[in-house]
Amino acid sequence: MPLASKEIVAPDVFWVGSIDWSVRVFHGYHTDEGTSYNAYLLMDEDVTLIDTVKQSFSQELIERITQVTSLDSVKYVIMNHAENDHSGALPYVMTLLKNATIVTNKICMEHLLLLYPELNLYPFKIVNNSTPLVLKSHTIQFLQVPMLHWPDSMFSYCPDINTLFSNDGFGQHIACSERFIDQVPLQDHVLRQMREYTANILGPCQVPLQTALDNAGSLQIDTILTAHGVSWRDSSIQLALNEYSLFAQNKQLKKKMSIFFHSIRGTVKRTAELIAQASPIQVSMHDLTIDDLTKCALSAYDSEYIAFGSPTIYSQVTPLVEATLQYLLGLHLFKNRKVILFGAFSWVDKAVQDMKRLISNGGGTVISEISFKMQINERVKDQITEDFKHIF
Numbered sequence: 001m002p003l004a005s006k007e008i009v010a011p012d013v014f015w016v017g018s019i020d021w022s023v024r025v026f027h028g029y030h031t032d033e034g035t036s037y038n039a040y041l042l043m044d045e046d047v048t049l050i051d052t053v054k055q056s057f058s059q060e061l062i063e064r065i066t067q068v069t070s071l072d073s074v075k076y077v078i079m080n081h082a083e084n085d086h087s088g089a090l091p092y093v094m095t096l097l098k099n100a101t102i103v104t105n106k107i108c109m110e111h112l113l114l115l116y117p118e119l120n121l122y123p124f125k126i127v128n129n130s131t132p133l134v135l136k137s138h139t140i141q142f143l144q145v146p147m148l149h150w151p152d153s154m155f156s157y158c159p160d161i162n163t164l165f166s167n168d169g170f171g172q173h174i175a176c177s178e179r180f181i182d183q184v185p186l187q188d189h190v191l192r193q194m195r196e197y198t199a200n201i202l203g204p205c206q207v208p209l210q211t212a213l214d215n216a217g218s219l220q221i222d223t224i225l226t227a228h229g230v231s232w233r234d235s236s237i238q239l240a241l242n243e244y245s246l247f248a249q250n251k252q253l254k255k256k257m258s259i260f261f262h263s264i265r266g267t268v269k270r271t272a273e274l275i276a277q278a279s280p281i282q283v284s285m286h287d288l289t290i291d292d293l294t295k296c297a298l299s300a301y302d303s304e305y306i307a308f309g310s311p312t313i314y315s316q317v318t319p320l321v322e323a324t325l326q327y328l329l330g331l332h333l334f335k336n337r338k339v340i341l342f343g344a345f346s347w348v349d350k351a352v353q354d355m356k357r358l359i360s361n362g363g364g365t366v367i368s369e370i371s372f373k374m375q376i377n378e379r380v381k382d383q384i385t386e387d388f389k390h391i392f
């Protein structure tokens with residue numbers, strides 16, 4: 001496919017990334033709308049490439065660079081993060097960029113050399129928050145943002161053009177022809193995709209995120225160039241900053257209940273429906289045999305209340321419920337939530353206790369436990385009514 005003509009996305013900056021229209025699974029996260037691997041070329045006498053792309057798009061990256069400049073003119077390759085979707089092309093690219101030095105932080109260099117030992121052949125320049133990269137006409141400053149998304153993650157900031165290169169930060173998994181949110185028709189959809197990305201990728205990074213936002217808050221930013229999906233400029237920047245600020249402070253939580261259940265004989269499903277009917281707040285219902293983990297994480301992301309239901313099978317919670325609990329726990333999605341557990345059993349009353357044990361270190365508070373033998377009865381209905389009188 002011929003490449004689109006070269007695209008300027010900020011003063012002196014060309015987009016040289018790739019659009020992955022087909023990817024549907026991204027380390028377990030279902031990317032229904034594909035994604036992009038955005039890389040950028042900063043034109044200076046010292047031409048600088050900022051991030052690369054997934055390995056399978058290596059040649060496309062090279063072709064886009066050569067549309068803008070000669071490969072020999074590239075002096076630096078800044079790596080903001082070592083994960084393969086941004087670094088996969090690096091070994092190939094470095095064989096062609098004869099005059100380039102890799103610029104990154106110490107942890108990222110260690111990760112890159114573990115992932116690609118052949119990079120040992122090339123020069124590295126180690127930077128950190130207090131060591132900018134000085135080019136002929138621009139300066140690049142660095143902001144370490146550990147765990148956004150790996151310990152090696154950092155932002156690059158060019159004060160000469162008020163542009164932040166945020167790598168995974170502020171990204172979304174969307175494949176589209178547009179580069180900025182103001183070019184797409186449905187901005188709310190982009191924000192939703194950013195929340196899904198945050199819920200499924202960045203859950204454990206709330207504390208470092210606040211530090212990153214505090215540091216970024218002192219910068220003059222006209223453009224945020226992300227490594228995934230669309231980027232942000234002018235007034236839309238505040239939208240992105242507000243979303244992350246709410247998340248960093250756990251203020252994204254709403255008076256909303258996400259109900260997750262796995263029902264084998266129908267009684268757990270019926271209990272989920274009774275809980276939904278009794279709830280005075282908005283409910284989002286997820287049958288785990290239908291809804292995937294990605295959608296479950298998005299639902300839990302802004303829910304103050306989480307309800308989980310499972311039957312006891314083989315003297316334990318069902319594997320489907322356990323897997324979902326573990327996924328949400330890993331993403332810190334029980335933190336500060338109020339949790340309702342419900343379960344049915346035939347002869348061993350175990351599911352609710354198993355769920356309680358599994359989430360015991362997840363930062364949530366169990367506020368109701370509902371368990372019954374064989375069939376829902378009036379006692380169960382009364383308990384839901386009574387418990388909810390106290391909860392709401």
Ligand code: FEO
Pocket residue numbers: 081083084085086149150168227228
């Ligand atoms: Fe987009 Fe953490 O890689």
